[in-house]
Amino acid sequence: MLLSILVRSVFMAGSMLAGALLAAGAGHAQGSGSATLDAIRARGQLVCGVAGNVPGFALPDSQGVMRGLDADSCRNIAAAILGDANKVKFVPLTTTNRFTALQSGEVDLLVRDTTWTLGREANLGLLFAGVNYYDGTAFLVKKATGVKSVKELDGATICVQPGTSTELAIDDYFRVNGLKFTPILIQDLSEIQGAFLSGRCDAYSTDGSQLATFRATQPSKNDLVLLPETISKEPLGYVVRKGDDKFFDLVRWTYFATLIAEENGITSKNIDSFAATKVPELRRLLGLEGDMGKALGVDNKFAYNVVKQVGNFGETWDRNITVIGVPRGINALWNKGGLQYAPPMR
């Protein structure tokens, strides 16, 4: 056990060093002060790690264009840095290889329905720069089992993907409640869904958003029941490597800019009607005064480009999440009873 932890941490330190060198290689002394920003500018493209197979988050449409909340979060960052939301290369990652891909520099940014936890920040050398979806672990069962609550799953087999915080959340909840379960660990998404449908496990557990979508798209949806409990907090969001504070700032404030735009009713459609606004914060947001972009190492029009090309947070939510039938819930803005809150842009 001890040996495996040691081997793992040596491996991790090694791959992080390689990632840092890789990223630094593209930047030079006269760069922006951010190796990641310099590398993105030099190649003219943001390389963004996504799931690539999760409806609502990242899934190619019939034209092969990556769609979803995570895909649009990547586009936000490309628009902020390069002025063009389309300059993104999407790299599909699994739940198990996503962190090494970010650590090693294979991707600049990870937005892959990934939960913010202490371990992922403190042990993996990563930072969460924004939460684009406050989610939670839930359970799906077959109606025929008669199970109506997670507490009735004592002794059950539960299908869960390895390397996820879902696994850890179930462990915690079952321990607290004196329940036992057997995890059936399956990496591949269609395989795990097939395993659940064919009865290899009594329940299927992951982020509630995914279970709701999965259920809604099944011909047998009326035979499937989403249990009422949400047993954990799963804040999903934008992840960057530690050690590049400038890039972290940029990602975080780009996400905040999408919230500030929504809060002030600025959308992709009406943004140009604010060109003569006298509201100080909006003038700063739109790059009319204040050098906010400059402070972040990008153009002062960075937030304008993001909102004009991708939309404010609410537009992105509606386009990707409302359409799959999931309500905004706690992801509403703070002044509408939700958790989405941006500090002042000044």
Ligand SMILES: N[C@@H](CCC(=O)N[C@@H](CS)C(=O)NCC(=O)O)C(=O)O
């Ligand atoms: N948010 C959790 C769970 C992530 C997770 O399980 N994602 C699943 C369902 S949303 C997924 O991406 N499945 C697609 C795949 O792995 O191919 C975490 O960060 O560990």
